[in-house]
Amino acid sequence: MSPGASAPRVAVVDYGAGNLVSIEQALTAAGARVHRAQTAAEIADPDLLVVPGVGAAAPAMDRLREGGLVKPIRDWVAADRPFLGICLGLQLLFDGSDEDGAETLGILPGRTVRLDGAPTLPHIGWNQVERRRDHPAFSGIAPGAEFYFVHAYVGAPAHETGDALILADTEHGPRFVSAASRGRLLGVQFHPERSGRNGLRFMANVVAWTGAA
Amino acid sequence: MLCRRVIPCLDVADGRVVKGTRFVDLRDEGDPPELAERYAREGADELVFLDITAAPQGRGTLLDVVERTARRAFIPLTVGGGVRSVEDMRDVLRAGADKVGLNTRAVADPELVSRCAARFGSQAVVVAIDARRVRPGDALPSGFQVVVNGGREPVALDAVVWALRAVELGAGELLVTSIDRDGTGSGFDTDLLRAISSRVPVPVIASGGAAVPDDFVAAIRDGGADAVLAAGIFHRREVSIAAAKTAMAAAGFRVRAVDTEVVA
Numbered sequence: 001m002s003p004g005a006s007a008p009r010v011a012v013v014d015y016g017a018g019n020l021v022s023i024e025q026a027l028t029a030a031g032a033r034v035h036r037a038q039t040a041a042e043i044a045d046p047d048l049l050v051v052p053g054v055g056a057a058a059p060a061m062d063r064l065r066e067g068g069l070v071k072p073i074r075d076w077v078a079a080d081r082p083f084l085g086i087c088l089g090l091q092l093l094f095d096g097s098d099e100d101g102a103e104t105l106g107i108l109p110g111r112t113v114r115l116d117g118a119p120t121l122p123h124i125g126w127n128q129v130e131r132r133r134d135h136p137a138f139s140g141i142a143p144g145a146e147f148y149f150v151h152a153y154v155g156a157p158a159h160e161t162g163d164a165l166i167l168a169d170t171e172h173g174p175r176f177v178s179a180a181s182r183g184r185l186l187g188v189q190f191h192p193e194r195s196g197r198n199g200l201r202f203m204a205n206v207v208a209w210t211g212a213a
Numbered sequence: 214m215l216c217r218r219v220i221p222c223l224d225v226a227d228g229r230v231v232k233g234t235r236f237v238d239l240r241d242e243g244d245p246p247e248l249a250e251r252y253a254r255e256g257a258d259e260l261v262f263l264d265i266t267a268a269p270q271g272r273g274t275l276l277d278v279v280e281r282t283a284r285r286a287f288i289p290l291t292v293g294g295g296v297r298s299v300e301d302m303r304d305v306l307r308a309g310a311d312k313v314g315l316n317t318r319a320v321a322d323p324e325l326v327s328r329c330a331a332r333f334g335s336q337a338v339v340v341a342i343d344a345r346r347v348r349p350g351d352a353l354p355s356g357f358q359v360v361v362n363g364g365r366e367p368v369a370l371d372a373v374v375w376a377l378r379a380v381e382l383g384a385g386e387l388l389v390t391s392i393d394r395d396g397t398g399s400g401f402d403t404d405l406l407r408a409i410s411s412r413v414p415v416p417v418i419a420s421g422g423a424a425v426p427d428d429f430v431a432a433i434r435d436g437g438a439d440a441v442l443a444a445g446i447f448h449r450r451e452v453s454i455a456a457a458k459t460a461m462a463a464a465g466f467r468v469r470a471v472d473t474e475v476v477a
Contacts, residue, residue: 016303018306018307018311018333018337019283019306019307019309019310019311020307021280021283021284021307021308021309022283022284022287022309022311025283025284025287026287054311054333054334054336054337055332055333055334055336055337056331056334059331059332119215120215120414120415120416120439121414121415122335122336122385122386122415122416123215124336124385124386124416124439125215125216125217125218125258125259125416125439125440126215126216126218126258126469127214127215127216128214146216146469146470148288148289150289150311150312150336150337151336152334152335152336152385171214172214172215191289191311193287194287194288194289194311195287196253196287196288199287200287
């Protein structure tokens, strides 16, 4: 079943950072019309902009720069248009990354740091996402429901200025921020596109939230 | 708290799932995306595809199978077998895999692990180690020897030494298979698992020998495994994902609730 012409349009930024198939498929299952954007022009004024990604910050930033995508992403968020960052797509929103010293987008106050003190690292598998406040993206999803994680670094919002961003956290040794939001910006450390039923519900909520905005 | 994972492994040859004791007596078990969908629905936490196609034309077929699977089962997928370069890994990830398993090629070219990790991050690089028991000696101090080429060719490399090296090079996860136990149903080699899991910070997936749900418990409790993998017993429906998780939960290990999974 293909979504109708009134379905929300979603641009997924394609900068060579891994698996886009699952993200496209999950968004499509959620009722969106999805296209990939390798350049600023290809973003093409969607209803929702998704920045996915796994891996290290420096090569990802290089690729975003090569595609001329840094400014469009910054402008998009500055205009408070609907945005979803997944995994590295959340981490890149902060000022910089300890992983390789990369300077990142600087949209959110804070840094990407190693999840030190974790019993195993990388943090791979299903873990509980515990909400600190309500958000339409988690509508109908049980408190503490499990989502799939695969990462060794986490976005750490700056104290005080960044505390208001924290939407949910997760424990793996220390607690870390597993979802952050500000206005219509949403970022998650887990992979909703790989999180089975809960993940599809989350994606459907985000798409519906976008359409309602 | 992080859940322990149950992972069905699908051996794929020429685009079909096959079963048999590693590479012999292969029998067609169906279409990979269909089986993947069934496992996702039954509560599998992740899937591993192992490409055992030796023929070069198997590559394109595998990518197609990976993509069709990624479009139907919304759980993570690791693909192993035949990845020889960063470009191979890129292709497999772009087809819809979340992680890539490196085995024989990584033993021959350990820097491949570093190159893949630098490009895609450690979390996407699983080093698969097939090992067998030998008499401990100077060259093989742990008494576990690495075997390559699908478990057929022993090499002069200690499995624990290789595990430590692989992690140092950037492996984000280790898939440890006991060749002695694989296909025998005599339980995991928990000594092998413990010898490795106790010395690395990365998650260890236990493989080879599972027959009953309590074997999974032993792999975690005695072997220190973070995840457990099996093939035949799941394909033949001798043990369900739910039964494996029930045993793990009863032993005090956190698992993801088995629920009716939605697939596209």
